Amino acid sequence: MDTIPARTTEELLRLRKRHVNPTLSVAYREPLKIVRGAGAWLYDESGRGYLDMVNNVCHVGHCHPRVVAAGQQQMARLNTNTRYLHDNLVEYALRLTATLPEPLSVVFFTNSGSEANDLALRLVQAHVRARGAVVVDHAYHGNLSSLIELSPYKFNGKGGQGKPAHVEVAQMPDSYRGPCRDAAAAGTYYAGAVDAAVARLAGRGQRAGVFLCESLLGCGGQIVLPQGYLAASYAAVRAAGGLCLADEVQVGFGRAGDHFWAFQQQGVVPDIVTLGKPIGNGHPMGAVVTTPEIAASFVSGMEYFNTFGGNPVSCAIALAVLEVIAEEGLQQQAAEVGAFLQDGLRSLQQAYEPIGDVRGCGLFIGAEIVTDRASRAPDRTLARAIVEQMKDRQVLLSTDGPDDNVLKIKPPLVFSRDNAAEFLHKLAEVLALLRPA
Structure with missing residues (x-):
């Protein structure tokens, strides 16, 4: 293959504008040209290193040697589809389901978290024969059409077409800026919004087939669910005959620190779990895990076949990711470093009024930037200025939340x-x- 020319930032921007999807944005006022990654670092074309604090895709670090080697070795030997028997597929299914509670024991493989969530919706409809869905406000569940319809972050945002008729939106369980700020009461209070959404669907003659909720809210602003929220919400949905789907695409595989899966913090067992991003450390892969009963409902005579889902290379890479997490103690590291980060942020909070709230678990952390603590009014301008100033100091951050004022911290x-x-x-x-303080 001919050498790819090394173009300047200006040339790349010009060519992207002409030839690449025009809705695709770039980060930062002065875009970075990143050419290499290693561990928690990204490097630009001049060799300057940037501490990456937002990449929750390269879960065990950019270009982890063991993960890279696993993919290289398997790719040099064989890559084909799942109509042939292969040890990697079965071995990964065994090791993955061993991390999950019973009865979550049947795996479907996909190429992304978006595909996983779309397939999960098909499983729901096959099992309960109901299309009605309850989602949490400002949630994002994927880029397929079926998921834009279930993502208030998109359908209520710029270019969105509003809430579809088969969807109801439950208030975000935000204990910092929401109406209920009592930690002891918040779980029950916000679960009431899920129950009310189920009732609104019923009032239109629709049954809630699924409650789709991230186990930790990402686009919602790095929100940790109040205790008891999922238990009460799941009870309300199941009472109406629906299923409960935990979206772990951004937060699974030990990121939560104390638990391997973030939903475990709530003491619940979902009916379906969807996985993506960290499963392959940047390699395109996803999965749906469900119960034998729900999986059996999907057996209708129509085959589910995914050309690349679960191929030997993807499974080799995913196996290496699980091994690295265990052998390098990365779940424990997430817990310990995350606690250190939160303690440090709370120390800064004492000195600087704009840090209104610090929240998170493991290496899933948010710092909410406000104009003042009395009003808790969001300060998007300051949050963006912090991101740009940190980039100038070679630290990569981003913002999230309904008002784009929460510093999101999700490093490898x-x-x-x-x-x-x-x-x-x-x-x-x-x-x-x-x-200044």
């Missing part, structure tokens, strides 16, 4: 205590510059 699990200390030091510099 290899992110270390030293990395965290560097981040906290530089954030203190930026806050002192932008909002």
Whole structure:
């Protein structure tokens, strides 16, 4: 293959504008040209390193040597589809389901989290014969048409077409800026919004077939669900004959720290779990895990075949990811480094008024930026300024939430205590510059 020319940033932007999807954005006012990654770091064309604190895809670190080698070795030997028998497929299904509670024991393989959520909806409809869906406000579940319809983040945003008739939206369980801020009561209070959404569907003659909820809310603003929320919400949906779907596409595989799966923090067992992003450390792969009973309902005579889903290379890579998480103690590292990060952020919160709230678990953390703590009014402008200033200091952050004012912190699990200390030091510099204590 001929060498690809090394183009300047200006050339790349010009060519993207002419030839690439025009709705695709780039990060930062001055875009970065990233050419290499290693561990928790990304490097630009000049060799400058940037501490990556937003990449929850390269779960065990950019270009982890063991994961890369697993893919290379299998690709050099065989890659084909699942109509042939192969040890990798069965071995990965065994090891994956061993991390999940019973009766979640049947796996369907896909190429992405979006595909996984779309397939999960087909499983729901096959099992309960109801299309009605309850989702949480500002949620995002994937880029397929079926999932844009279930993503308020999209259908209520720019270019969106509004809520479809078969969907009801439950209020986001935000204990910081929402109407209920009592930690002891919040789970029951916000689950009431799910129950009310089920009732609204019933009032239109529709049955709630599914409650689709991330186990930790990403686009909603890095929100940790209040205790008891999923238990009460699941009970309301199941009482109406529906199924409960845990979207772990962004938050699974040990990121939560104390648990391998974020839904386990709530003491519940979903009917279906969907996986993506970290499953292959950046390799395109996803999965749906469900119960034998629900899987049996999908057996209608129509085959589910996915040309690339579960291929030997993808499964080899995914096996390596599980092995690295276990052998390098990355779940425990997520718990310990995440606690250190939250403690450091709360120390900064004492000195700087704009840090209104610090929340999270493991290496899933949000810092909400506000104009003042009394009003808790979002300060999007300051949040974006912090992101840009941190980028100038070679730390990559981003923002999320309905008002785009929450600093989202979701680094690869290899992110270390030293990395965290560097981040906290530089954030203190930026806050002192932008909002002196």
